[in-house]
Amino acid sequence: SQQGEEDPQALSIQEGENATMNCSYKTSINNLQWYRQNSGRGLVHLILIRSNEREKHSGRLRVTLDTSKKSSSLLITASRAADTASYFCATDQGNYGQNFVFGPGTRLSVLP
Amino acid sequence: DVKVTQSSRYLVKRTGEKVFLECVQDMDHENMFWYRQDPGLGLRLIYFSYDVKMKEKGDIPEGYSVSREKKERFSLILESASTNQTSMYLCASSFSGTGEETQYFGPGTRLLVL
Numbered sequence: 001s002q003q004g005e006e007d008p009q010a011l012s013i014q015e016g017e018n019a020t021m022n023c024s025y026k027t028s029i030n031n032l033q034w035y036r037q038n039s040g041r042g043l044v045h046l047i048l049i050r051s052n053e054r055e056k057h058s059g060r061l062r063v064t065l066d067t068s069k070k071s072s073s074l075l076i077t078a079s080r081a082a083d084t085a086s087y088f089c090a091t092d093q094g095n096y097g098q099n100f101v102f103g104p105g106t107r108l109s110v111l112p
Numbered sequence: 113d114v115k116v117t118q119s120s121r122y123l124v125k126r127t128g129e130k131v132f133l134e135c136v137q138d139m140d141h142e143n144m145f146w147y148r149q150d151p152g153l154g155l156r157l158i159y160f161s162y163d164v165k166m167k168e169k170g171d172i173p174e175g176y177s178v179s180r181e182k183k184e185r186f187s188l189i190l191e192s193a194s195t196n197q198t199s200m201y202l203c204a205s206s207f208s209g210t211g212e213e214t215q216y217f218g219p220g221t222r223l224l225v226l
Contacts, residue, residue: 009152031212042116042202042217043155050212088154090215099145099170100215104154 006089006106014111019076021106023089024069030092032065033100034074037086046074046087079110115139116218118203124224131190133221135203142208144186145215146170146178149200161186162208193225 007022023032031050035043049056049065049072056063062075076083086107090100119134135144143162147155147170157170159178167178175197179187186205190197201221206213 033214035215035217040200040220040222042219043204043215044217045214048212048214099143099157099160099168101157102147102155104152 006087006103008106009104010107010109012109012111013079015079015081017079017110019079019083019108019110021074021087021108023072023074023103025072025089025091026070027091029067032063032072032092033090034061034063034072035088035090035102037088037105039085043088076108079108081110081112084108084110116203116205116216118201118218118221120221121219122222122224124226125190125193126226127194129190129193129225131193131223131225133188133190133201133203133223135186135188135205135218136184137186137205137216138184139205139207139216140183141205141216142183143206143213144180145204145206146176146186146188147202147204148172148197149202149220155202158188193223195225197223198225199223 005024033048034046037043047058049063060077065072086105088102088105090102116137145160146158149155156172161167161180177189203218204215206215
């Protein structure tokens with residue numbers, strides 16, 4: 001079952017612009033994570049936000065979480081060509097379980 | 113640095129063959145996972161294991177089995193490969209018990225079944 005659903009499916013921006021990706025989920029969660037995948041490679045963890053947090057920053061990344069709307073957004077500021085990748089949100093389904101559910105991802109292209 | 117390695121980056125097999133995909137992690141993680149990734153569908157969990165010799169079915173276990181005889185190694189087995197199992201297979205591992213487990217992924221194995 002698809003818990004996380006990213007939006008948009010694909011995004012193309014110019015270098016220097018900001019990129020915003022959204023994730024919606026269905027059930028309650030304890031935390032939500034964002035991962036990045038470069039083409040043909042494994043996923044790399046970017047940031048985790050707990051259900052009692054509303055916003056979190058890490059370098060050029062800003063994540064927000066709205067549990068009332070069951071949604072999260074990932075903002076990448078001052079994007080670079082190296083940010084070109086697919087971005088996935090993952091939710092723990094609220095059971096502190098070991099396994100997460102990943103959405104289909106947003107494919108970001110940053111043009112030089 | 114956590115390292116998760118997968119036995120092959122690319123694999124070509126024939127329909128009906130038995131296929132073994134191996135995953136090894138070097139961080140003493142309790143949890144290990146096998147996903148398949150298909151365009152437009154994201155990652156789908158096949159099986160996971162939270163301890164040696166323990167396994168749990170994920171969302172799409174049909175046609176697959178797994179083995180975890182040692183803590184660092186988690187194998188995915190396709191008993192009789194079929195063309196609809198052509199996919200990218202990703203292995204991941206994580207610690208257990210924190211409630212905030214981050215998954216560490218291997219580079220993936222792209223399997224083509226002819």
